[in-house]
Amino acid sequence: MKNIFISRLVKYFRSPIFYLALIVSLVSGIYNGVYVGYFKAEMDQMIYCTMDDMWFLLAIWADVVCVSLCLGREFHDGTIRSKLIAGYTKAQVYLAEAAASSVVTVCIFAVNIIPTMIGLGYFLKLIPLSMTLKIVLTLFLTIELMNMFTLFVCFAITVRSFGLAASFALVFVFYMVYAFTNGYYYNTAPQEEIVTFQEILDDGTVRETEAPAVNSYYVDGAAKTLVNIEHYINPISSLGDVTSYSYIPDKESCDETDLADARLSEFNMNIDPVRLIVWLVLISFIGISVFRRRNIR
Amino acid sequence: MDYVLKTNELCKHYRHFKALDGLTMSVPKGAIYGFVGRNGAGKTTLIRLICGMQDPTSGEFEIYGVKNSDKAISLSRRRMGAVVETPSVYLDMTAEDNLKQQYRVLGLPAFDGIKELLELVGLENTGKKKAGSFSLGMKQRLGIAIALCGEPDLLVLDEPINGLDPQGIIEIRELILKLNREKRITVLISSHILDELSRLATHYGFIDRGRIVKEMSAEELENACRKCVRMNVTNVKALAKTLDAKGIEYKILDASNADVYARLNFTELAIELHNEGCDVLTMEEHDESLESFFISLVGGGKA
Numbered sequence: 001m002k003n004i005f006i007s008r009l010v011k012y013f014r015s016p017i018f019y020l021a022l023i024v025s026l027v028s029g030i031y032n033g034v035y036v037g038y039f040k041a042e043m044d045q046m047i048y049c050t051m052d053d054m055w056f057l058l059a060i061w062a063d064v065v066c067v068s069l070c071l072g073r074e075f076h077d078g079t080i081r082s083k084l085i086a087g088y089t090k091a092q093v094y095l096a097e098a099a100a101s102s103v104v105t106v107c108i109f110a111v112n113i114i115p116t117m118i119g120l121g122y123f124l125k126l127i128p129l130s131m132t133l134k135i136v137l138t139l140f141l142t143i144e145l146m147n148m149f150t151l152f153v154c155f156a157i158t159v160r161s162f163g164l165a166a167s168f169a170l171v172f173v174f175y176m177v178y179a180f181t182n183g184y185y186y187n188t189a190p191q192e193e194i195v196t197f198q199e200i201l202d203d204g205t206v207r208e209t210e211a212p213a214v215n216s217y218y219v220d221g222a223a224k225t226l227v228n229i230e231h232y233i234n235p236i237s238s239l240g241d242v243t244s245y246s247y248i249p250d251k252e253s254c255d256e257t258d259l260a261d262a263r264l265s266e267f268n269m270n271i272d273p274v275r276l277i278v279w280l281v282l283i284s285f286i287g288i289s290v291f292r293r294r295n296i297r
Numbered sequence: 298m299d300y301v302l303k304t305n306e307l308c309k310h311y312r313h314f315k316a317l318d319g320l321t322m323s324v325p326k327g328a329i330y331g332f333v334g335r336n337g338a339g340k341t342t343l344i345r346l347i348c349g350m351q352d353p354t355s356g357e358f359e360i361y362g363v364k365n366s367d368k369a370i371s372l373s374r375r376r377m378g379a380v381v382e383t384p385s386v387y388l389d390m391t392a393e394d395n396l397k398q399q400y401r402v403l404g405l406p407a408f409d410g411i412k413e414l415l416e417l418v419g420l421e422n423t424g425k426k427k428a429g430s431f432s433l434g435m436k437q438r439l440g441i442a443i444a445l446c447g448e449p450d451l452l453v454l455d456e457p458i459n460g461l462d463p464q465g466i467i468e469i470r471e472l473i474l475k476l477n478r479e480k481r482i483t484v485l486i487s488s489h490i491l492d493e494l495s496r497l498a499t500h501y502g503f504i505d506r507g508r509i510v511k512e513m514s515a516e517e518l519e520n521a522c523r524k525c526v527r528m529n530v531t532n533v534k535a536l537a538k539t540l541d542a543k544g545i546e547y548k549i550l551d552a553s554n555a556d557v558y559a560r561l562n563f564t565e566l567a568i569e570l571h572n573e574g575c576d577v578l579t580m581e582e583h584d585e586s587l588e589s590f591f592i593s594l595v596g597g598g599k600a
Contacts, residue, residue: 007401011387014394078385079398082443084349085379086402087371 001092004083008100012070021066021108028058029112033119059112066108067101091288299326300359301451301483302347307356309342309507316342318507319356324451324485324500329477331498332487333591339507340487341382344455348379360451375403379453384440388429392420392439395428399446410448418442418472434465441472452476454486458493466493473497491587505595522590525556526563527583535575539566556583 012018074080074097083093199207302324309317317339324330334340345351347358349370358365360373386395396411415421418438423431428439437457444452454473458466474497476482488494494501501518503510513521527550530536536555540547546558567577 003402003404007398010401011398015389073387073389077387078381078383079387080385081348081350081379081381082385082399083402085374085377085381085444086399086447087349087374088402089349089371 001088001096004088004093004096005099008074008096009103011074012066012100012104015066015070017066017069018104021062022111024062025059025108025112026115028062029115030119032112033116038119059109063105063108067104070104071097071101094288300324301326302358302360302485304343304358305356307343307346307358308354309339309346309351310354315507317346317353317356320504320507320509322502322509322512324483324502326483327477327481328500329473329484329486329498331494331501332485332504333489333491333494333501333587334487334504335489335595338504340489340504341455342507343504344379344381344453344485344487347453348377348381349374350381375447376449377451377453378441378444378447378449379455380437380440380444380457381453381455384436385443386428386436386439389427391425391427392423392431392442395439395443396446399443403447405447414442414445417445417475419468432465434461434468437461437465437469438472441469445476450481450483452482452484454484456488457486458488458490470497491591495587503591503594510594518587518590522584522587525558525583526561527554527556527581528577529554529579530570530575530577532570532573532575535570535573539569539573539575553578 080093084090088096196208196210199209201207300323302322304320304322307317307320308315320339320343332340332343342351346353346365347360353365360370361376363369363373387398390398392415393411396414397408400408400411412421415423418441420435420438420442423435428436431439441452441454441457444454452473457469457473461469470493473484473486477484484497486494486497495515495518499515500512501515502512525548528536530553533549533551533553533555537547537549540555540557545561548556548558550556563577563580570577
């Protein structure tokens, strides 16, 4: 398995798509760190500063595009056959693919997260909290995410029916959209929020007034319970948690330490390493089982 | 006789469709085994099973005496190289890089022998040209070179000359013969282009509807493909009457042509026919082709 893993990594590192994904990820990381950090500092919204702004999503999409294109190419060119003929089992091929795509994912995320951390740290004067733990957890989550993605890709491209493959791809897209939406709802503001209204007076001047308004995204009751459960088991949502709370303001730079502590406890509850490992093993097991049953063309 | 590959009642079903239906065959060591069958007869399915890309529904096969259910089958597969349908090459890499990639997959410690392999398949001058811009023949040869990494004893080629131009066909044929004669590699080659196969194969396996209909050596096939004399005459009834009287086997083709299956004194026959009012217009020796032999084996009907 080591040999296939190395050969796959070499293939990734020689692929222009990989470097394109790195550039996209790096640029979005720099933007996130410098531009967003600067403006959030200006707006005094330190506590809500997260790395899962839309620019962080670019890194995920760059990663997904890179891995799916490279994996898809592996199947399209038929090079997976030479590995099976060389005496490797389907399980070994699958695990090697999942491991290689996880390493690629870590690389792509790293070039996004590092400039973001530097930027946010510089502009918002935030201090890293338990950074080692967070990096380890982020690694787990990205590997977990890529395992899940490898499973989806492997299944989708080994199905014979184009219609089935297309439906599967569609389900995956919906899943991604749902996962991100879920993250949004989970982290949504309270039921009521302060909204700024603009009013044009008779003399042509604009008057701004602030008033409480109902938050249309607020989820309550049974729906909230479902969202919580899904958020707890979904690696994408969990990834959002890690990135959202990678920095907590220190006491000197932020007065709202109570709120920071509250979010920190939430973060720790969601990112349970045991759960992550169990989830990773489960995804890998499903992936191997599905892949082994497929006929390779 | 030593066999490198044996199958026993091998079956592969896709829901209700039986791609292989109790296939039993043996590939002798050192042979070029021509695996002959129509499209959809089950040739590629068998090759996929051997290569580990699919699992049989029932039955078993052995590669170098190791059964498919045995864990050591992986080691046996290491002694095998294969090109299944289309060559397994990275289209965005050069020929040399493709071979290096296969060396990595096999875990070979150094890239020794890559130059020799490229020379063997005639791709030594491709330089930095990407495999994606290769001709079909070049891709096929690169696929064979990749299959030859790790110096296999058995080479499995699935329809290697499909889509090739005449020059490409000749190149692949010469390469296969060279590998068999110089490197003593056993070759299992599937094809439905029988004429081409007859220039290569030392053994044949005829497959139809997932079953081996007949296995034979090239010598046996040569004997089976009977020679005849095709006669063009003015009166085919008179010819039939004369041949019947002599007890000679023949086949009437149309109103003026017939195939005669015997060694004859044709001067004597021509005189007798002339006396019956029949003139011989032309005569030519005619071999029954591999195609017609195959059709006679599988019945000629659609699967």
